[in-house]
Amino acid sequence: MAVHRQPGTVLTDHAFAVPLDHDAPDGEQIEVYAREVVAAGRQDDRLPWLLYLQGGPGGRSPRPLGRDGWLTRALDDYRVLLLDQRGTGRSTPASRQTLPGRGDAAAQARYLAHFRADSIIRDCEVIRRRLLGADGRWSVLGQSFGGFCAVTYLSFAPEGLREVLITGGLPGLRSSAEEVYRAAYPRIERKNLGHYARYPEDVGTVREIVRHLNDGKIALPGGGRLTPEAFQSLGAMLGSADGSHTLHYLIEDAFVPGLSVPVLSDSFLSEVQTHLSFAGNPLYAVLHEAIYGQRSVSPGGTDWAADRVRREFPQFDAAGAAAQDRPVLFTGETIHPWMFATDPALAPLHETAELLAHRGQWPDLYRPERLARNEVPVAAAIYHDDMYVDTADSLATARAVQNLRTWVTDEYEHDGLRVSGGRVLDRLVRLVRGES
Structure with missing residues (x-):
């Protein structure tokens, strides 16, 4: 594992082998990359983990330049894991340069059918168990599509979650x-x-x-x-x-x-x-x-x-x-x-x-009945006139997920997490802890 130092931070590279198809765990394996970020001087502390799920789909995780942006706030409390979701960044790539190796267009489409949120959160579970052990729980921060993934996580594997923070990413559970x-x-x-x-x-x-x-x-x-x-x-x-x-x-x-x-x-x-x-x-x-x-x-x-x-x-x-x-x-x-x-x-x-x-019969990504009984603390920022995610859908989902608190604001656009210098994240942390 490569370890690097930047101003105020220590960065550690991680690579994990995961099944392409989690329903066939002994089949083809791909690699998922993640970068651990911890405040300088605290690398040996027993800090809770915060998994960051990037927006997209198809977006690699942020490349930090020291203790900057929302990491400024996150590193006060957490050891952060920046995940390059499957197919992105330093994970096994999926692009015009690599996909022809899979075969014809039909073979490529079958391959890419394993690159949605349901597969991403199963990757996360493999990584969680390897880093934290079977009984360890971590916090999740999901931005935009990363928030969609977080709701999928709550639907299928809430036992791995300590708390969930979502910014601009509450999807419509039943929206086509x-x-x-x-x-x-x-x-x-x-x-x-x-x-x-x-x-x-x-x-x-x-x-x-x-x-x-x-x-x-x-x-x-x-x-x-x-x-x-x-x-x-x-x-x-x-x-x-x-x-x-x-x-x-x-x-x-x-x-x-x-x-x-x-x-x-x-x-x-x-x-x-x-x-x-x-x-x-x-x-x-x-x-x-x-x-x-x-x-x-x-x-x-x-x-x-x-x-x-x-x-x-x-x-x-x-x-x-x-x-x-x-x-x-x-x-x-x-x-x-x-x-x-x-x-x-x-x-x-x-x-x-x-x-x-034209592919039909995509597996469902959310379990409304399970979300209605959710016990994991969730805090979500909903941007009042978000251009990318429908506010009405987000509010309806907020009402449908038990134990979820919202912060509805017109102070920021969809990229509030990125531009707020840690203020959006701080508000969500205080909200999920009942301090606000």
């Missing part, structure tokens, strides 16, 4: 993918209107960009294509604390000044490439809708729900808005089939993604 996106598009529209009220000059510039993109094929530096729909998907950043400002600065530098004809600047295209490419987290695109698949809710599969539901909201038609001098609305955390044609990192996975979109 269609229902999730039908509720999402109006929230996304509100975020757009808020952005344009803040930066009214962006209305005209965005229309001009869309008209320019309609006129021809614009290549991105990484080889992808910038279409009006791809440009609209930059709106995914509108749900974060600084996303609107970041989007504005991107838009204001879109065109090269001083030319007789409009030309999109290299700096603009380079930054757009950074935001749109799924090279760093392909599982986010490939498995995003699968996180809502449950046989008792949608036995036929998800079937590109975000793309189908978008047709119910014609105000998101970019070409129509530009032609009629209406504000062009950005989209949000939605995945569409065309992304697998415009992004080189996803193109080799197009057929695999199609098979997963």
Whole structure:
């Protein structure tokens, strides 16, 4: 195990062999990586463990730079384990570079069917037993999709949990993918209107960009294509604390000044490439809708729900808005089939993604009857107008899970844990302990 020191912290690498399919424990094994973080000088103390489950799907755990961010608060009380969920980071990878080794698209889809929350929490149980022993319990902090995983954990293996802290990640227990996106598009529209009220000059510039993109094929530096729909998907950043400002600065530098004809600047295209490419987290695109698949809710599969539901909201038609001098609305955390044609990192996975979109009979991820009898203390931050997770769904789930306390706030957006300097985590710790 490699051990490193950073300002105020000691980091230890861990690697665990786990079954690809936990129902076949003697079958193929994959590796799951995790990084232990403890406050300097406390590495020999008997501290309780805090497992961190990252948002996503497909997101690796944070890479700390010493005692920073929410770790500042966590390391006061805990020994933290930052998990690279299966397929991400330093765990056995799943990407366009590795998946062809599994075989054809059907074989790849069968493989990736083992990369949802139900498999992730069974990985966690293997790791818990190896680090803490069979009877040891640890705390879990779940951000966004990590919160979804935490609710799955409460549903299937609560005996391993001491307490659960959730930020922006209480899922609808019985919500289909269609229902999730039908509720999402109006929230996304509100975020757009808020952005344009803040930066009214962006209305005209965005229309001009869309008209320019309609006129021809614009290549991105990484080889992808910038279409009006791809440009609209930059709106995914509108749900974060600084996303609107970041989007504005991107838009204001879109065109090269001083030319007789409009030309999109290299700096603009380079930054757009950074935001749109799924090279760093392909599982986010490939498995995003699968996180809502449950046989008792949608036995036929998800079937590109975000793309189908978008047709119910014609105000998101970019070409129509530009032609009629209406504000062009950005989209949000939605995945569409065309992304697998415009992004080189996803193109080799197009057929695999199609098979997963049409895959039915996904196992259920939550047990409402067990959650109704939950005895593990849970505290959850619910962000008042969260663009990514429906507030109504979160509140309904909060009512359905026994022993769960909520903190509903409009002080932060979805990334409150990241930007609050430990304040969100501190509030949840005090809440779960009954101190607040």
